[in-house]
Amino acid sequence: MKKFVKLSAAAMLSMALGATAVAAENIKIAFIDPLSGPFASTGINGLHQYQFAAEAMVNEKGGVLDGQNFEIVPFDNKISPKESLIQLQVAIDQGIRYIAQGNSSGVANALTDAIDKHNRRNPDSRVLFLNYAAVDPALTNDKCNFWHFRFDANADIKMDALTDVIAADQDIKKVYIIGQDYSFGKAVAAAAVKFLGEKRSDIEIVGNELHPIGKVKDFTPYSRKIVASGADAIITGNWGADMLGLGKSVIENGFDGPIFTYYAAGSGMTAAFGDSAKGRVRLISQGEINPIGSEEARQIYNAFKAKYPDGNIDQSRIFNVIGMLAKAIEQAGTADDVVAVAKQLEGMEYDSMWGGKLFMRPQDHQLIQNMHVGVHTDENIEFDYDNSGFGILTESTVEMASMDSATTCKMRRPE
Amino acid sequence: MELILVNIIDGLVTGLLLFMLSAGLTLIFSMMGVLNFAHASFYMLGAYFAYEISTYLGFWMGLLVAPLLVGVVGAGVERYGLRRVHQYGHVPELIFTFGLALLIEELVKFIWGNDQVPYQIPEILEGAAFTISSYNIPAYKVFMIFLSLIIFGGLLYVLTKTRVGMIIQAALSYPRTVEALGHNVPLVFMGVFGVGTALAGVAGVIAGPVLSTFPGMAFVLGSIVFVTIVIGGLGSLGGALCAALIIGWLTTFAKAYNVRMEDILTGIGFEKPEPLWDSAWSDLWTLTSPQIADILPYLLMVLILVFRPYGLFGKRDV
Structure with a gap:
């Protein structure tokens, strides 16, 4: 009996190990926003919405490409541009290719410069900047670059x-x-x-x-x-x-x-x-x-409330970020070549479950929406x-x- | 003209609130020589305790019970924490209170979450008490003023006129003699620490609904409290009151009027550089008083430290 237990445990262990080896590597998205200090609540709510959107819209539907899941990796920038650049470097060193940030345009301005420089110097480890809330108009005007996409309407x-x-x-x-x-x-x-x-x-x-x-x-x-x-x-x-x-x-x-x-x-x-x-x-x-944009959105919102009873979906655009990124990766056929993904995001038209159509304007990477x-x-x-x-x-x-x-x-x- | 009067009242509210916080801190310092970094955290605890109690028993029970709870927690910290650390000297004490501040913030986040909690003022105090021309003076502010004044009076009375106050003052200067006379000095210290933190708790209870109750509230007020007691003179209750009122009025008036640096500089005879954006001094010329209002107390502290290092009413060096 004892031997049997040992044996089956070993078998289960090897099966578990085998399973992780077979499953494709996750597509990681670095979430760089304040997770401590006076603006922590804004940052943490955003993180929950990202995690939930990735689960509900991608992972539970079998992932993208051949079953790759989205994984949100949180980084605390204490809302400081300096700290954000350090966290950006950490994220890049971990092999993360997608950077999501939103709170404070001051941080976004620093990040977009740093990412532009990094991508020019390191063509092998380029990253995309998914800006979901920093709305300083300069980011899609004078300071625009190919790597920055803004999913919120600018100021x-x-x-x-x-x-x-x-x-x-x-x-x-x-x-x-x-x-x-x-x-x-x-x-x-x-x-x-x-x-x-x-x-x-x-x-x-x-x-x-x-x-x-x-x-x-x-x-x-x-x-x-x-x-x-x-x-x-x-x-x-x-x-x-x-x-x-x-x-x-x-x-x-x-x-x-x-x-x-x-x-x-x-x-x-x-x-x-x-x-x-x-x-x-x-x-x-x-x-x-x-009133809610669609029946799908109603289900998502109810599921979100079931998971985070104290939470709110107060940044529904986060779901658009995840949805559009998943679509772009599918169309590009790769998650590693961010240039291909960015080219799919440019000019993309997307039907948001929160109602209306979204259009990523190719000339400045500003999302146009209702x-x-x-x-x-x-x-x-x-x-x-x-x-x-x-x-x-x-x-x-x-x-x-x-x-x-x-x-x-x-x-x-x-x- | 009316606006000046209104601003005086607003500044008074800010000042008195600051006084309640710094009174406890300066009391603890004068008695035990401990600079309590966690003081503002007790203020936050007061607000959160009161919020929790108010959801069951209403605001007034919160006002009554929360400071007592905070005081008990404070006394416990002194009895089981600080007293043990005390023998190793002042630096370990500082580090202990600093760590405590971080711990309390994390605990608050753990229990109540990162968001603001909906801690509201009681219905009876909603709305305006009276209006000065078109400016509302909220009833709650009047209540805050009265409560602070009562507490200040009570504190002064206990410290100067009662037997307990005499023992406390004696223990302050000659702890060994007081001990030899049969008084329990460690108990006095514990009591003082408890009362000091309870005062911070009261400040939290009444400030929570107006300044909003969130885990960062201790951090926002933490440094200004130290500025207050340094300006007032470490260990001086009257000094703390004076400094708190000065800070309250200084920041209120600086924010309420757009005094422009440009006017001051041209007023004292400097010439405005043209074009301004090209000048190395453009940042200085475009400053307005609301922008620098919150650093004015720190400026004042630096001046005080330079010219009167023991503070306005202090008797010993910082």
């Missing part, structure tokens, strides 16, 4: 759609612009001034200022200035703790107009805003959550955020936003 595209809504509201006469003091905050402010000037020159911009990113403990003094300026509406690109702090503070201190934002949902924010921000906070985003402006509310919400009963309800849609917008990108392509 200009978002502001174009957002100002459509503002321009349509005749009650808004004065606008206050406030943002975080770095490339993205400045880009948002510049875009807001530009588009408001074009669409409604009668709107007065009564304030335009930047505050230190991630360092403001109490937004009360800023709220006082905003109230004092007599603004009818606020535009902000703030995210994470800065968005929550600003939003709560202006509402508490007596501002009663709408707040137009880029990122005021999920990561505990929706729950913390709760009833106080109902009908007040508006948000520009891609992907339809309420943009939605939604409102923070608890009515008609199927999928709430933070289990709070509140969520974002789509109010208006711009189809294929900024499809024909100009770009200054002059892309150099490898032979």
